């Protein structure tokens with residue numbers, strides 16, 4: 001048998017827990033022997049060479065990839081994808097995984113994604129799009145029913161969605177998004193959307209332009225406080241799989257949402273290669289799309305990738321070579337739970353630069369992962385460097401066991417102001 005060549009150099013773009021989880025999976029691939037990450041963090045630095053180039057410095061990143069003869073670049077983050085990093089890399093003949101700018105708009109513009117769903121009859125909440133604040137206000141005062149959902153059109157760090165209980169809140173929301181421009185140009189257009197109720201589920205999928213292969217399901221907890229109280233955050237914890245996402249629902253989603261979305265993008269002349277993240281609401285009228293993202297979720301990647309049994313690099317190469325139809329994905333039967341350790345005060349104001357201890361407790365512990373999100377190294381010591389500091393993931397035979405394991409492991413780490421939710425994955429007890 002021919003020995004598999006182990007010589008690929010891989011560059012990962014991003015610096016969060018998602019990129020740490022991607023780096024860990026890439027590291028396991030027998031095809032890879034060098035990993036770089038721009039800009040990375042203190043945890044990623046233990047398995048990859050971190051380089052101080054920002055994710056929006058496309059030309060500098062492409063120069064680096066050319067100089068180092070990088071064989072594959074994986075873009076973890078939304079901003080560079082929406083900004084067109086893939087087009088820049090491709091124009092230089094570099095192999096890069098992620099949607100081009102004209103396809104990343106699926107995440108970059110909510111108005112685009114809503115119009116696409118309407119045109120191709122993909123189930124989603126009813127909506128209207130406004131470019132004028134007065135018209136939006138007039139609509140809210142005359143035609144709206146409450147609660148109602150306001151969404152800034154563009155990227156807003158996951159914070160541009162407001163759920164308004166009454167007219168006064170909605171008027172305030174229009175002011176924040178369109179007039180005070182709290183989310184900058186993301187507020188040029190406003191989507192006003194019907195409020196849906198049901199269980200939320202996230203499904204990440206690999207896409208090669210034509211074929212889609214959904215990964216396992218997951219669920220995020222976006223609010224800062226227990227019981228889904230407090231402000232929206234990037235995500236305080238996840239579990240996978242979701243017991244509410246049954247094989248029957250999966251079949252319906254494949255027929256009415258997943259494949260139709262990929263076909264719609266191709267029909268629009270915007271073939272999508274990369275990861276599509278479907279944010280779904282399981283309503284009483286069936287599954288509907290809450291949102292699309294054009295990349296792995298964070299912290300969803302921190303529970304999905306540790307359960308994935310395929311070689312991540314092989315699946316990505318199959319996407320790039322348009323042969324995903326020949327790939328079957330396999331996920332471990334074990335469940336996974338990720339609890340985010342945040343800095344007290346997140347998502348508003350919090351301290352940085354505080355020393356973190358206890359990492360050695362994770363050494364040689366199978367089924368436990370300490371993914372770094374906001375960390376840095378200062379004088380040989382790992383310190384906090386962001387609101388979400390670490391993602392503590394554990395596997396277990398069942399979701400409750402994975403949950404118990406993850407919470408036990410959160411105690412292995414100490415830093416001043418360590419904050420976490422205590423109810424990540426608790427809903428699974430009801431399943």
Ligand code: AMP
Pocket residue numbers: 125149158161163193194195196197200222279290291
């Ligand atoms: P998004 O960034 O679009 O995922 O929205 C953030 C969160 O707002 C979602 O995870 C939902 O919890 C909630 N949300 C968004 N759109 C709706 C909707 N139409 N109805 C109810 N909740 C929504």
Ligand code: GLY
Pocket residue numbers: 158220234235293296297298299300
């Ligand atoms: N956890 C949600 C996201 O990555 O957008």
